[in-house]
Amino acid sequence: MSFDRRTVLDLVLAPLGVLAYGFLCWYAVYVGPTSADKLETRFGEGAQAALSAPEFDWARVEMDGQVATLVGLAPTEELKSRALRRVALSSGRGGYLHGGVTRVVDQTDLIPPVGRYEFRAEKIGDRLKLSGFLPGPDARLRIEDWFAEQPDVVMAPIMDLAYRDGVPEGDWLGMLELGLAQLRRLTDGEFTIVNRRAVLKGEVRDSAIRQDITLRMARPPSGFSTDVEIIGTAVWSARLSGDLLRLNGQMPNARDRTRIEQLADRLFDGEIINDSGVGLMPEDDWVDAIEEALPNFLKFRDGALIFMGDQILIDGHATASVLDYLREDLVRSGGGVDIIQRAEATPLDLAAFEELPADSPPSRDVCQSALDEALGLSPINFEYARDELTRDSGPVLDGLLSVFQTCSHLVFEIEAATHARGRRIALQNLTSDRQQAFSSYFIAHGVPIDQLELPEIITTNSGVAWAGNLDTDRQISVRLRELEDD
Template identity: 30%
Template structure:
């Protein structure tokens, strides 16, 4: 019996050793395997919950949350998602026991923009920034309630920087107004609500206009609701679309010829010939289309029941300025209303400088040197071929320290009589000052000086020999308080 007892003891000891080895190295509940499993589960849970910003690192059952958090609420939601990624968890059940946040706050978004679009098919697309997951969920539910069963797509993102006041209420109001339109979009940019769309019912147009105009401060409403377009041109990433009715084949050919002359991208023609005559409407196309096709995006609509042409979208400052000049002389019954937003290009890249003045001067010099800011002989206004260079110059000025000023030095050609040289040089400088002011530069930062050809060579200290022949020179100044 003693030998048998010893044998059983040895077998039991071997079993205990095997169970111990399995528990330490093979069991799902050992420390290494548990940490790996929790890492996978918490990462998957964050992704499923839409916390793309969040990074989780497991230290045993202790979770460390990091990343650029869009809002404080987002940190709380992400922490709760991690804590419940493996059920109730805890020490006994092997889940996350604690979440430590070392997440940084992402900088506030400015401008804070939320957007909703209703397609001609009735679908709603929500995008842009929202201040919390709770508001995001509420707006999505609101959209589904007013969509009459049409699809609702959510592209919204959490961000900080929403203005004070009833932001959610204004966004919901915008959704309700959008739902009553045939198609259109709503943009809430900081405290400004813009409602743009089409409604064939005049009563709907009037009701939406009244509601949006009368929203409470500090918010402001900008309604732009029109009837169905008879003809339109649309610029987008897909190219230029020409759509709607024209009265004859000759009108169609003229519009196509005009578009091909001024637009270099893909052109889609969906125009049809209809039994209709609107005398004088083609003059608006002739004056507006050549500059409109240079928009970054937008629509040019013709509504014979309204004032005529409505032009919306985004364009460079020079394109907008030339378009306004071209359509200014249109008269009733068909005039043109421009509701477009100016968008600057990127400023030129320059070598880093030691001081704000040097950095600014480098950008301004690069804009002037690489562009073509030129004038017809004896003319004060820059040639329209100078538009791209003027836009880059405006972008350079906008990128400079707001405390800096600019001396705009203009001069005339040597062929002009000397008494007229200084006056023409000053007129050219004034024209450039006016352009920069129109892009949003404070007039107090700008001054204009005119030179004759000889005086300019003496007064302008240029870094390169070719600068003496330029009609415009710009000097960056430190402004005294």
């Protein structure tokens, strides 16, 4: 058998060709720029980059080949849909031959719509802070564009806003813009929208401006109601917005100005702007009332403490215990100035109640977590040999009140003990009085009497044994009634 030169070359080159083809396939699959692993990595990076905008900070992408899985807790239905579209188009229009992401699997959870849809704008001098809920990034952009169009904006507003579903029907953003426009005309003030009710409060010197603002706010978009509470220029005021406190107006003398400033500086951890001056005035006893009110006022979430010349106005939002202690202090101080207290009690925010659905009560497990959180906020203490709660119990009282109000479908037991670790804490009669006083506090704040039960006093040395990580010397505590008892 004879071989010509071409046949010999074929016999030599054919195996080499097969080897080369195999090498190219191996390189393409495992090493080259279009290898499966590298494609998956590239697609994953592209998908995550498509979600780099701040409104998608909740989202995360997991890749399996060319299939993307979107996970996270979406604030709104619209943001979830936008995220899914962005991931699907992040590496092209798709396709099975290196065409990009072929499919997006939705494994996100959706935050339920909120029942109390609230927006708040607070103005202190040239500073404006916006907080609360917006329906989405388009609404935020509309607000930013609105501020950009205003000719005399000194400082851009601070925005602490979250996106949520549940915005009321109607021109909600139109109501928001109307309120913001009037708020900017005030010296200091606050504008809030809660569902369909809008409230504007504040002060401005010019009576014509006050009248014009009132007329404009009286014509809101259809379906919305408005309240306007605007006063003239105050003699002196303290306005609180989060971590900012502004003191403004006139004090009778430099000594009073200094003592109020020093008191605020000692009690308030945030920024203080003191624009108070000194002006002659016939009476100065109102400063004593301000000094008495200031410690509790500085615990407000937000508010205003205003001396109008013949009366002191207190407005804002605070927890129930803070308002209770404020009233006690003002009654004790006496004084010759009338005090109008219009502040509203607001529930203490508990982490366990975040993202609760608006259309159903929280589960028993959520309520138990909130109860544990509330009981850990502070001790439950009483004055020596009395049934009067001490003020250091305020945080736990506020936390428990929030639990009782939010978990109104459940029953709670207020248990008490006369012993802990073998040491006698109080006589049984005193303990019973304290148990009753503790329960009465919440009933006085609107908790139904049948939501709280008072079991027999524990007289064993174990004390309140079920209190978990709480101080074993705690004489009073609260627990959910066992299911078998329901």
